[in-house]
Amino acid sequence: MANPAGAIGIFDSGIGGLTVAQAIHKLLPNEQLIYIGDTAHMPYGDKSPELIRKYATDISENLINSHQCKALVIACNTASAAAYEKLRDTFKGRLPVINVIDPMVEYIISQNNIKHVGIIATKATVASGVYQEKLARRKKELKFSILATPLLAPMIEEGFYNDNISSAVLHEYLSNDILKDIDSLVLACTHYPLIKNQINDFYNSAIPLLDSAEVVAHKLQYILQKENLLSQSRNNKDEFYVTDYSKHFAESAKIFYGEGLQLNKKSLA
Numbered sequence: 578m579a580n581p582a583g584a585i586g587i588f589d590s591g592i593g594g595l596t597v598a599q600a601i602h603k604l605l606p607n608e609q610l611i612y613i614g615d616t617a618h619m620p621y622g623d624k625s626p627e628l629i630r631k632y633a634t635d636i637s638e639n640l641i642n643s644h645q646c647k648a649l650v651i652a653c654n655t656a657s658a659a660a661y662e663k664l665r666d667t668f669k670g671r672l673p674v675i676n677v678i679d680p681m682v683e684y685i686i687s688q689n690n691i692k693h694v695g696i697i698a699t700k701a702t703v704a705s706g707v708y709q710e711k712l713a714r715r716k717k718e719l720k721f722s723i724l725a726t727p728l729l730a731p732m733i734e735e736g737f738y739n740d741n742i743s744s745a746v747l748h749e750y751l752s753n754d755i756l757k758d759i760d761s762l763v764l765a766c767t768h769y770p771l772i773k774n775q776i777n778d779f780y781n782s783a784i785p786l787l788d789s790a791e792v793v794a795h796k797l798q799y800i801l802q803k804e805n806l807l808s809q810s811r812n813n814k815d816e817f818y819v820t821d822y823s824k825h826f827a828e829s830a831k832i833f834y835g836e837g838l839q840l841n842k843k844s845l846a
C-alpha cells in the first residue's frame with residue numbers, strides 16, 4: 578500500500594486542474610503535490626472516451642511509477658467521466674483514486690434548496706451521461722439541464738479570460754434556453770472556475786456557482802485520513818509538469834497558483 582510520505586498526483590488536460598490543486602494545497606498544506614497538465618493532448622473534451630482513457634492511464638502510471646504518488650486525483654471532469662472506473666480498478670489495493678464528479682454529485686443531492694440545477698461541461702462529459710445518470714439515480718425529484726460548452730476550456734487555455742471575447746462566448750452559451758429557470762449552476766469542467774467572475778457577472782450574482790475544487794479537497798482529506806495516509810510534515814516542494822510546454826500555461830499557472838511556480842516539461846514516452 579501507499580506511503581504517507583508520498584506526494585498527491587494530480588492531472589488535467591491543462592491548466593484547469595490547478596483550481597483543484599490550489600484547493601488541496603490550501604486545505605492540506607503538508608501534502609506535496611505533483612501536477613501534470615497534458616497540454617500535448619488538450620482539449621480532452623472533443624476526444625473519444627477510448628483515447629481519453631489512454632491519456633489518463635499513461636499519466637497516472639507516470640505519477641505512480643516515476644513519482645511514487647500515494648493518491649491520485651483526476652482533476653478533470655472529462656477524464657473522470659471516461660477513465661475513473663478504469664483507473665480505480667487498475668490501481669485497486671495500491672492507492673486511492675479520486676475523481677471530481679462524485680464529490681460534486683454528493684454535494685448537489687445534499688442541498689435541499691437546489692431544485693433545478695444547470696450543468697455546463699465539455700462535449701465528452703455531456704455525451705458520457707455520467708452526471709445525468711448519477712443525479713437521476715440519486716435524487717429522482719431533482720431537475721437538471723446540461724449544456725455542452727466546448728469553446729470555454731480551449732479559450733481559457735489560450736489566455737482569453739476577463740476580456741470581451743470570453744464575455745461574448747459566455748453570453749452566447751449562458752443565454753441558451755436549456756439553462757432557463759435553473760437555480761444553481763455546476764461548473765463541470767475544472768477550467769471554468771477561472772472565469773467564475775465573468776459567469777457571476779452574467780447572472781448578476783443571483784445564481785450560486787458550484788465548482789468541484791473544495792468538495793474534492795475535502796473528499797481527499799477524508800480518504801487520506803481514513804487510509805492513514807496524511808502527511809505530518811512537508812519535506813518537498815510541489816512539482817508542476819506539462820506534456821507540451823505552452824507559454825499560456827506557464828503564465829496562467831503563475832497567475833492562478835503563484836509566482837513561485839516552476840514549470841517543467843514531461844515526456845511520458
Ligand code: DGL
Nearest residue numbers: 620621622654655766767
Ligand atoms: N478541465 C477539463 C474538465 O474538467 C477538460 C478540458 C478539456 O481538455 O476539454 O473537463
